[in-house]
Amino acid sequence: MSSANIDSRDRSAVLTALEQSVFDVAVIGGGITGAGIARDAALRGLSVVLVEARDYASGTSSRSSKMIHGGLRYLAQGDVALVKEAASERQILRRIAPHLAQICPFLIPTTSLAMVTKLRAGLWTFEKLGNVPDDERHEVIGVKDLAAREPLMRTDKLNGAVIYPEFLTDDARLVLANIRAAQAAGAVVLNYAAAAGLTPDGLLVRSTSPGENLGAEVRAKLVVNAAGAWVDRVRALETGESDTRLSLSRGIHLVLDRAGLPVNATVLLRAADKRTIFAVPRGRFTYLGTTDVFHDTADYWPAPERSDVDYLLRATEAALDIAPLTDNDIVSLWSGVRPLIAQPGKKANEVSRKDEIWTSPSGMISIAGGKLSAYRAMAERVVDLVVERLGVTAKPCATADIPLPLDEAADDVASEARRAVIHEGAVTLEDYWVRRSGRAWFDDAAGLAVLAPATDVMGDLLGWDAAERTAQIAHCQTLEKDSRRVLADGSGETG
Ligand SMILES: Cc1cc2nc3c(=O)[nH]c(=O)nc-3n(C[C@H](O)[C@H](O)[C@H](O)COP(=O)(O)OP(=O)(O)OC[C@H]3O[C@@H](n4cnc5c(N)ncnc54)[C@H](O)[C@@H]3O)c2cc1C
Structure with a gap:
């Protein structure tokens, strides 16, 4: 092998x-x-x-919401086969790559008994179809418990919440x-x-x-x-x-400091247009997502629009008891396009x-x-x-049984960068900063401080001269600046 x-x-x-x-x-x-x-x-x-x-x-x-969905939402569309597949795939991923499938409670605030009943019925079916273990079944909590578990939640129009486990990954x-x-x-x-x-x-x-x-x-x-x-x-x-x-639909995510948006579970929130958005806790950060609007071209870095950012910030403020969010609260943001099979006449989210x-x-x-x-x-x-x-005879599919390779632990920038080049095929600084380390999105000030030390290590391994080192850093800085162009002062400076 x-x-x-x-x-x-x-x-x-x-x-x-x-x-x-x-x-x-x-x-x-x-x-x-x-x-x-x-x-x-x-x-x-x-x-x-x-x-x-x-x-x-x-x-x-690398631009998804990083959720391994069990397929609960397909139940609402009556697609039992899809729910079965999604639920069993979730268990398989957990078995072959526990390091890439972290269990995280998802919390759906409820507004009426009818809503609780409907959700319970859906989750019960979902748990049966997906062979969900007993200790991972959903839980219904009242408004007092909700306030204790998620102190930020505005509870005046709520009667409680339903909580069930989903998985988060690193896409x-x-x-x-x-x-x-x-x-x-x-x-x-x-x-x-x-x-x-x-x-x-x-x-x-x-x-x-x-x-x-x-x-x-x-x-x-x-x-x-x-x-x-x-x-x-x-x-x-x-x-x-x-x-x-294909038709493409753009989705963006905003990363904020968790200290300013301290949610404990992934909280599902209703936006003004009744779509569901979410606030996801991830280490020192909370990310908000996502949008779903048609996008004309297959861009690697689709530019977010002002309306995308406002949509997420305003929906979050409406549901949570927090000071108004401003662009200065945004540590980083990412945007991507969904490759959907075209269905003329339908809205992006349909x-x-x-x-x-x-x-x-x-x-x-x-x-x-x-x-x-x-x-x-x-x-x-x-x-x-x-x-x-x-027309050949091949071995049977084995991907559900053989574990995926483990990530080796690297706890400092130099070891991460070294590992990126010699074990993970990184060719550019961007490969390390955005996809191998995730620091472009989940580090203070979008991880700009790691660019120079990572370049030292990668440059030595890959034989970059001084001009190449400068160019690699400048490219990442430009990506970061461009991603922030949509924000308030449009200067591209990290707030
Ligand atoms: C905002 C958003 C949120 C999402 N959230 C979730 C989620 O939480 N959970 C979930 O399950 N799914 C989610 N999805 C969907 C999921 O991310 C996508 O379905 C999936 O990533 C698509 O993968 P892909 O390999 O088909 O496409 P891609 O990841 O785009 O891969 C295609 C690759 O082909 C390469 N390529 C293009 N042309 C050539 C060429 N000529 N030669 C060689 N290579 C080429 C490209 O460079 C690219 O790397 C989300 C999607 C978006 C946009």
Whole structure:
């Protein structure tokens, strides 16, 4: 078995390896969808290559709300099969990666007995379908208990709350764990490597790492397009496949100091338009999310709008007994686009989150839609189809049983940065700051203070000269500044 450690100093050897075999399957896209497929296919004994145009999880899979949903909300839509799948996937993730599935109480404030009754009935069914253990069943509390548990809650219009456990994850690290597991099972994986064209024998890959003017012709029997919001663009690489199947919806999150917004559970709040938003405790921070509005283009850094920020701040102030929130309270913010299957005529928040699989005339399989939470089941369906199409005998799917690789503990910036390069395939400072350490969002002043010490370590390992070190830091500072452009003074200065 190969190692789960991805050393980004081996990039040129990996690029060379891309041309040396005929792979059973080439996966385009290193978000959670592609990562899950590559791991599953490799564990079944197929030869696999995965190419990611930028960094692993640099698209939607690092911009989620970081929740592993059991699927309670699908009950309201009467979709029992989806609830069953979501609930069992939640238990599987907990079994194979307890470090990436932390249990966290979710609290739904209630306004009437009728609401409590309806929620209880839903949760009871949900617990039965999902085989939820007895000690993790829901709890109904009265208004006094609610005030004790969540002192910030404005309780004047409430009669209590229903509490049930859900899981929180680290989305980017969940992707990395799957990518590393795919490599350990024999897959060849490469970030900063874009599929630039399709050929009758596979695909053309071009390195997108600055200064690395390399390409490769990859031969593969089957190509899987798991490019998320960019699925249509990859489909368009094939002649005749120029229609649009996706519609994108933007969601933002705001990170605040928990000292100013001390919630104990993930609290679900009603926004003015009756949508549910939430305040999630995470260490020293609380994050608020999310919005759901159509967004025209597949952007890696979709710009939040003023209305997105106001929507979350005003809904939070209305539900919690806190001083008015201002832009100065915002430590950091992130924004991403959901790759949804287009359903013309529907509002963004009404569009189904189900995944779909299409096969093009030349045989490329495209997959889009879905959720992070059920990625493993989605990957299993895709790989079942791949095996059928290849007409081979493969091992049975093993992704529900084999544990995902553990994160090694790193408690200081230097060890984190070192680990990012030699074990986790980080090529740029952004890869470390945003996705490997999460400090861009969950550290004081958006973690800007770690950029210089992390550059020292990464620069030594990767041979960056002084100009490159300066450029790497400047790039991260620009990202941070741009993300704050929407805020009050528009100066981009961290408050
Ligand atoms: C605001 C928000 C909140 C969400 N919250 C949750 C949640 O709490 N729980 C949940 O379960 N789900 C949630 N989701 C949904 C979930 O995040 C997505 O369904 C999932 O991350 C999509 O993963 P993906 O791999 O399909 O796409 P992506 O993560 O975008 O991956 C696609 C990858 O393809 C790469 N790519 C593009 N073109 C090429 C090319 N030519 N060659 C090579 N690579 C290419 C891109 O760089 C990208 O990395 C949320 C989504 C959003 C936007």
